[in-house]
Amino acid sequence: MPFRFATRAAGALAVVAAAAGLMGQYGGAPIWWEAGSNERMPFSSVFKNNAGDLLVYNAGGETTAGTHPFFTPLGSNGRGCITCHQLSNAMSVSTDRMQERWATTGGRDAVFDTIDGANCPDLPQRERASHSLLLERGVFRIDQHWPAAGVTPDFTIEVVRDPTGCNTSAKYGLHAATPTISVYRRPRITGNLKYLDAGAAFTADSRATTLEAQVLDAIQKHEQGAAIAPEDIKRIVDFEREIYVAQGRDETAGDLSTFGAPPLLGAWSLGRTKPDSSASGMMTVANWAGNKPSAETDFRRSVERGSVLFSTRTFAITETANLHRGNGRTPVEGTCATCHSERMTGANAQQPWMDIGTTSLPWSGDQKDLPLFKVTCAANAAPHPYLGRVIYTNDPGRALVTGKCADVGSLVMQQLRGLAARAPYFTGGSAKDLRAVIDFYDRRFRARYTEQEKQDLVNFMSVL
């Protein structure tokens, strides 16, 4: 596709969307996709969100959903990949959208399917309370056999609190015929994936190291299907590698995708720019604000400051296991970009998973609606670098795959694109908005941001 056309089209789209006040769509792509529909996914689509418009760019060209395996049910529960990786939510889902779907379908949408769209399959399915985690946190149940095949763990797990009933359930729990652990996690973006291939870590615990393996995992876990033809796996993966998502227009700052906008913002630049591992830090937004006194200029200045804070404002990174620097105990001086180091996505190809405490006490705080596990590490195991040998966690993360005490709570970081379209944040959906993310970091790393700095960081995050 000629990019000159694409760049001009992005500007035009944003203008049309703004002028016509279109309720979040352009190019005919629906806001909510049912699996198996006959819609077409156009070359580009625009969806409204609280901060402006999200742009989804389908570099492979128009896709006919009815005949594409990403969009069609591959198992027995009527879901396709599209069900939980929705265009309008930057190829994830948001709690706003989940609540809307619950209201309009009386909870009958396939997304609420018992297998993982309910807190536990053995709860009464018509009741809203049985789906509270998906509705309030945007998380799906991920069930993992324990211990994982071929792994001899160096710790034991006990269930301390089980608000969903699933970890103590005779059928699904830790003492079932096939011992299983249920954790609850946000869907991750199935776009911009070309950039994540370098890290080769998909899902929060990196149980999948290739996109092909991830397709099989998804079909088995979410769609209750068994088999898929190799050519369909290839079509799904090829498709995922051609999808680019980013915020395209900001309500106040204006267009993020045309000439004059910072070069690395917007989905078009993602499509054009090669993964660039030499550059460190997400990006710095500069020379954008201009001098004209206006709300637009003020907001752009704030974004510029936010981008600089992101990559230059240092704090002591303490108690972070599996960080690529340090030993997890001695503080390391760093910035947001020390961890979110890849330029186009903010992911970290060098060391994709680490533990910043979002799912373990004390930093996670008391997450009463999630299960709480007690992990006890063997006396001869390498202890967790800062939590020692007894750990309380909502999600052991990477340790569910490796069986290692030192990996408890380590999670593969998400990419930071399309954030405005897909609240809430963190693997367990524990930060309800971007401000809550920044507040977490302010507390966690004692960054002592001023009110203005917090707002600048939020504004920067909201245009990515």
Ligand code: HEC
């Ligand atoms: C029921 C909802 C649901 C369905 C259906 C679903 N996914 Fe997902 N997807 C998720 C969740 C939840 C995660 C995060 C899992 C985790 O972190 O353990 C995820 C993660 C992923 C990731 C990892 C992205 C990353 O950056 O780590 C990819 C790729 C993906 N899904 C592709 C697919 C494909 C392909 C299909 C269809 C075959 C599919 N998904 C169907 C919910 C779903």
Ligand code: HEC
């Ligand atoms: C020590 C490493 C580290 C530092 C420093 C760090 N992050 Fe993160 N970040 C992570 C990890 C790991 C996750 C994934 C946590 C989870 O999923 O629960 C994450 C997740 C996020 C998310 C959530 C993305 C999503 O899709 O849910 C945002 C937003 C974010 N970080 C922004 C920032 C900002 C802004 C800063 C600086 C104030 C920062 N991070 C500093 C490691 C770090």
